[in-house]
Amino acid sequence: MNYKTLIGLEIHAELLTNTKIFCSCKNEFGADVNTNCCPVCLGLPGSLPVLNKKVLEYAIMAGLAFNCNIARHTKMDRKNYFYPDLTKAYQISQYDIPLCENGFIQIEKEDKTTKNIRIRRIHIEEDTGKSLHDTSGDTLLDYNRSGVPLIEIVTEPDMNSPEEAYKFLEKLKEVLLFTGVSDVKMEQGSLRCDVNINVVREDGLKSNIVELKNLNSFKAAVKAMEYEIKRHIDLLESGQNTVRETRRWDDSENRTISMRSKETVQDYRYFPEPDIVNINISDEFIENVKKSLPELPDQKRERFIKEYMIPEYDAKILTSSKELSSYFEDIVKLFNEPKVVSNWIMTELLRRVNDEGITLSDLKFEKEDFADLLSAISQGKINNNAGKKVFRAMFETGKKPNEIIEQMGLVQLQDENEIKQIIISVLENNKQSIEDYKNGKQRAFGFLVGQIMKASQGKANPQIVNSMLKEIIDNM
Structure with missing residues (x-):
């Protein structure tokens, strides 16, 4: 039976602001561990976040570049979950009122036709810290990244092949670079991509959606998608189905590996962030951002x-x-x-x-x-x-x-008299080539040009050499 692949992407891009999203700590890559932190990005009791206006500006710029509608009224929410590098056990993000909605990126398909990949939403949020695993098996935590501003770009499942997803990612990366809102360096973690994928059989039977993580390059994302498509089809063909779960890509084994069951919205227990007031965005503010695109x-x-x-x-x-x-x-x-x-x-x-x-x-x-x-x-x-x-x-x-x-000593020889003397000297030593050329062997002419250039140590003007050589031989 025939199968249709459905692919949706969730892309996190770090914004190139000077400071973090809710505090004045530096937003920079490569600093000594735990040197760019404060009570706010460490989530210490009593600390209060203050939204960085530049984050709002950069996120709106990305939204406009991707043809999104911009919310005039929005808010921040708490996304509750536990992870070792999330100090306060919740992330400040956006839930039901994202900053940007209903955009698209146009890609070119293999047959040269175009296709719009819909963007469901773009919202702003804070990044988490980073876990560092040493050789003894211990896990160390670096909180420099905690509080770095992110935009999360969520697409509709409009991509029907890994190739289309790759073209979308390339286009997205290109636009983010041109706007200057992110440096999109995957090797530094400033661009991260998660994939949601499943297949639909022609009789309507669907595999369960699987999320793919740990994709450190677009090439790895394509390989992971190709692997999953085959795995989903093979399971359906054998009368089984995929488990709704999160899987990671293992580059060394060229396969995906189960990480955990997939969380639902209810698991995160979203509620409005009480320490940040609602955000009202004027038409004038949006227009100024548009002018700076x-x-x-x-x-x-x-x-x-x-x-x-x-x-x-x-x-x-x-x-x-x-x-x-x-x-x-x-x-x-x-x-x-x-x-x-x-x-x-x-x-x-x-x-x-x-x-x-x-x-x-x-x-x-x-x-x-x-x-x-x-x-x-x-x-x-x-x-x-x-x-x-x-x-x-x-x-x-x-x-x-x-x-x-x-x-x-590379100045080109332009003197026609000097070039003529070189040509005459070469012709005297290559009479057979002259006869070959006159008998229709064009390669002989090229040989003579080469000998002249060699005799002039490559300095003779090739245009003068060609026209003068032809004239001299034709007059012989």
Whole structure:
């Protein structure tokens, strides 16, 4: 029988505010353990939380970017549960009146058609601490993360394959990066993804929904979903069903493992947070946030194609991050050949950046230097191959391109008389190749060009070489 997969996602994204959600402790990753804590984020008796206005602003910005409706009146709630890293045995979150509702993200399917994945809600809440397990079997607790502001993004079960879920996650990550509300670094825990998954048989029989946790990358999420789809189908085919539970993904064994039974809403005993007043949001506040929204990836992509006349493939790569798209536009302002700039960024620049594991802000040379190099190639001062050598030296040393060109002796030979003498010398030593070319063997011409470039130590202008060589042979 045929089966349909239903996938819904719950994504937690840490917000890039300077301070935590309910106190003035620093919101930063990598600080010494338990140094960014206070009575509020430790949940000590008598401490009172105060909502960070910037959290509200960033969450609304995310909601607007994802086409959500923004609540004018909302509140905070207590979500009660016990966990070792949750000091006060409850989490301040939102329950029945989320800040943002009824949004969507549009993805492109494999057949190039589009599909809207509905976002049920986006709400704000505080993060918990972090459990650290040492080699002796003891568990230590670091509360630096406790109280870090989160948005939880909950989708409808609109994704019907792991591939669709992957595309949704990529799009979501891209938009969050462009808005600047989160750095979405999964390796640091600032983006976390849980999956709710089940299958429906064509006769209407459903497997029970299973929640998947411990997904530390999008690749792991896809593998876990693929595994679960097969497990659900196999159980239904054998006359059994899945248990409604939470399972974790084990990368080493490539399988999901049961963690615990799935909690229900009633288990959390939600009630309004008594220490925080209800939140009233004005139209003016929302409008100001809307005005601060940057150009989003899809809009930027369309503009790049139209304004810079570059292919869709180039535009997709160049708008994959806010930093990269800004870098491209800054270079084009200095050297107005968009396709040339695009080619160099996508090949030479990104290859070296990725190999070295650095960011564009780590580059040793200035944007003006990059533009000067491209100008030197465009003006014929050096050829393209020499340009790659210069770029490598710029990347490694940070020196100016013209300084490197002079030091390496790469200035392109433009003097036609000098080039003509080199051509004549090569032709005198390769008479058979001249005959081969005249007899229709085009490869012979390419061989002669190569010999001329070799004789000039790669400095001769290739365009002059080609036209002059053809003219000389045709007149022989």
